[in-house]
Amino acid sequence: MTGASHRPTPGDRRRIAWRSGLLQSVWNYETLQAVGFAWALLPGLDRLYPDREARSRRLAAHLEIFNSNPYLASLGLGVALRLEAEVARGAAGAERRLERLLRALRGTLGALGDQLFWAGWRPALGLAAVVAVLGTGSPWVAAVYLLAYNTLAQTVRARGVDAGYASGAGIARVLQDPFWRRATEACRTAGAFAAGAALGAGATWALAGGVRGAGVFSLSLVLLWLAGARAGSRGGRVLSPPLAFLLILALLSAIVHFTDGASG
């Protein structure tokens, strides 16, 4: 049990947010992110449980299993810290409530974060960067890409602990906020725009390059689309994008080889 002097401080929350960057450092097939989660939470547990034995017992509870999106996991850490403070105060049922809430949060935070970052923000930015870099050849595109990606991702990570701590068991309200749906939708719309821009810019550059340019672009477009199409006769397996790209390059290489050979 602990007193008012053992409440987690803003400094503890900052340390937890910083440590959440290493959440996946011990990722494994059995406990997933649990070790990283427990280590990130440790500054808070140090504050709440000055007694080494009590601290070890609570730490062990967080080493069971945890998995989430790495950026949104900081929200889960904030919630865990808030409920750990209740457990430390001896609130009735707090331990079970914490366990239940973390179990529920695993799936929700994972789904929200994966949609927003892995299936939205990252590919949308990557797509725009590919068009920009192949069009301009500028190395600054990479710097802008890093800045744009991390402005959102690291901000969510840095502020998540405070947000989770402030809401505690009421985290559902934060997760139901329209912000998450709107942000994901905005990323996907931006991605659709960038996909269109790739097609428009590619076609224009191809036409500017004459018959060969237009041919190469159109052929690549059609073959890559076909390569990605589900091959029913192969049990629904999809040809991996790098392999499809390699086959297309090999084909183009052969065409260039023979046409150049014939003209030279």
Add this chain to the structure above:
Amino acid sequence: MTGTELALLALLGVAIYLDEWPAFQTMLSRPIVVGPLTGLALGTPAEGVLWGGVFEAIHLGFLPVGAARVPSAGLAALSGTAAAVLAGSAGPVPAALAVAVGIAGGEIGRGVDHLQRRWNGRTAERVRRRVAEGDPGAVGRGVAAALARAALLGVARTAAALAVALAAVWVFDAGPWSGPLQGSVLRQAAVAAAAVAGARLFVVGGARRTAWGMGVGAGVALAWLGTA
């Protein structure tokens, strides 16, 4: 390849591996960033920028959700760019070789991921045992051990991927290929790959067609203004 270049690429390899999933995920490990850095390390930043775009385009569709094991896009970009640069722009090795080396590099990365995750399982078990015995410091030591192992594996897998690149350049040097694909041809194929990946990811079932259509118009306008 000089010793300094090798050391720089090894350092970059460590940063790529740590960033991919064990630490911070800043996207320093994405091909769009790794390409220019590899080019810079080998003294040809412009070529690195082009290859960064190519490898980003072909790895756009891999999403690292849940326990999915995906090829290492960063190692693919590092080894593929190195192969392209080592072959030389006027050399006999076609762009297809660089992509093939990149695919091999990405698969080496995927294999090492599996290995590291299994070793991490043993580390996690050891940590749990020690904490249960009343040693909370074991968690910090477990994290440090896993990160140190990841750094070492980062060097090892970069060395393996570069060995593949060197061997491939050496073998294909005497091969029947007549010359590299021109940069413009490679660019066209890469933009097509990006457009297809983007359409599959974001315009599935015709959703967001308005945004896609506006993008087509904007792309045409930008490219036309750029080439006019």
